[in-house]
Amino acid sequence: MQAKKPLRIVTFNYIPMFYEFLADYIFQTHNQHVLAITTPGSKLRATPSYIEVVKAANHNVNMLITKQLETVTPIISAIKPDLILCLSFPHRIKAEIFTMPTYGAINIHPTVLPAYRGCNVMRQFYDNAPQFGATAHWINSDYDTGNILSSQSASMPDIINKGSIFPVWINLIRQAIAEGVEKAVSGDLGIVQDDSKASYAAPFTEEEICLDWQATKREIERKFTALSSFLDPAYPTVGAKAKLNGQLVKVRKLAVLDWPAAGHTPGEVLENGVGYSVIAVADGAVQIQIAE
Template identity: 30%
Template sequence: MSADLVTADPRMRILLVSQYVSALRGMVRVCRRGGYQPVAAVCTRAESPTSGLSTPRMVTLSKALVGSCPPGLSVNVVDGMDPLCDVIERYSPDLLLVRGFPWRLPARALQAPRFGAVNLHPSSLPEFRGPFPVDWAIRRGDSELGFTAHRMDAGFDTGRILAAVRFPVGPDEFGGAIWSRVDAAAERVLAPALDRVFGKDPGVDQDDSQASYAGAFDADDEVVDWTRSALEIHHQVRAWSLGSQGVEGPLADLDGSPVRIHRTSLTAIDAPRVSCRDAPIWLADFTRLPPGNTPSSERKASVK
C-alpha cells in the first residue's frame, strides 16, 4: 500500500459518526492533531436506526455523547437512518468518519461526502467483520487484537483497507483495560488512514475467502458451564466484561443462587473458589441476583 502523503488541509471537513464518548474523543483528537477539521458528530438514540424506536440504553449513550463531547463540536442526535442521512447532506462534509456505529449505512450516506466514508473497525479485517469483533477475539483467548481503517462500501466491513495495526492484550485484562488498548489502536490507524484518503489512495482489497463474522453471542454463551475448562470460563468472563452484549458478566449458578461474574482469576486469591473441569477458578468480583433464570442443573457449582 502506498500513497503520496499530503499536507493536511484545514478546509477538509470531516463529519463523525459514533455512539461512544471515547471513540468520538479519539477521532476528534487525531483529526485536530493532523490539521483536519471535525465539523460535527452524529449519533442515534434508536436501538435499530431503521426502526427509529428509542431505547433506554441508546438514550443513555446519546446523552453521554452530548454531555461529554469535545469543546467546539456539536452532536446531532437522530432517531433513524433517514434523519441521519439528512444531517450528513446538510453538513456536506468532505469525509464521513465512523467508529462504534454498528449498523450498515445506506448508499445515500456513503455517497454524500466528496471523499466517501471511512470506518474504524476493531479487528484484523477480513476476520471478525460485524458488530462484536473484540468480544469474539477475547472469548477465543487471543493474545493479540487487530484494528483496521477501511473505506466503506455497500457491504458490512467489506471495503478496501487503508491502515491496520496489531496490539497485545494481557490474559488477565478485563473490560476497561481492554477498551483502553482498543482506543489507542484506533488512534494509531486513523492518522495514516486520513493521509491516504486525502492523498487519493484507493486502499487494498480484502480477501473475502478469509472473512468471518462476529455477531452477538448466543443465549447459551451467557451461561457459565462449570464442566468446561477454567481457561475457557476465564475468557468467557473477560468477553462479557466488555459490556457490548448489553450486560456485564455471564450468568452462573453458585450453590443454587444466580450470579453475574465480572472478574475471575486463574491463580489463588482471597475469593470464592469453584472447581471447573480441569482446575479451580476464583471469582474475584460477582453480583448476586434475585431468584429466577437459574442455569440448568448441569451448570451448577458449589463454592469452596
C-alpha cells in the first residue's frame, strides 16, 4: 500500500499558543509545515505577541512577517501549498490567497459558530453562553462566515474560571483542527452557517469592564475571568476594573471566598491586608489584589 503523501501546509497566526496548536498538529500527523506567516498587526489593531510566534517557531519552518498580505501572495503561489490553516490572524485573507491551496483554506475560530463571530472570543464566557468551544470552517470573503467543517462544543460550567474552562477549551480547539483538516482533504463542502443564529463578539465596553459588587460572587468571578485572562498569557487582555473606597482601580487578581452575606452592603470593604482587600458582594465576598 502506497504511503499517503504529506500535506504541504501554510499557517497564519499571531497568538503563540495557537501557532503551537497548528505546528503540533502538522508534526504529529507527519505533514510538512512549509511556511508560517505572522504579523505585528496595524495601528488600529496591533498584535505584539507575534514576536513570541517567531520565537516559538521550529528552526526548520520558514517564517514570514508581514503587514501587507498582498506582498506575500507571490510567495504562497510559488510554494503551491495543499492547505492553509489560520488560527488567530487580524488581517482579512483575500480570495487570491484562500483559493490557492489544493484543498483550500481553513480558519479555526474559538467559539461555536455562528455564535460569537469576531475577535473578542472571551465574550462567550462573560455572557455565560450556553456552550463554548471551537469551529473549523472554510475561509471565505467575510470573517467567520464560511461553511462549517467541524464544530466542537461543551456545556458552559456553573463555575467559570481558568481551571474550569481552559483545559476543556484547548482540547476542543485541537479536535476542531484535526476534524476540520480531515474533512477538507476528503472534499467535504461543509455545513452552511445559519445567519439567523449569528452573534458578534463585540469588544468590551468601559461599563462592562467595571465589576459590579451588587452581583453574585460567581458572576463576578466569571466576568473577571473573561476580562483578565486568556489561553495564552502572551495575549493582552483588557483587564477588569472596580470601585474600591470610591476610587476606580484595576483588579489584578480575584478569588471567591466562603463568607456570609448577612449584615454587609455590597461594595463594603470587609478586610484589608498586605496587598489585598476583601469586598462584600450580593451573596458573600471576594478577595482582590489591585494593580499598582
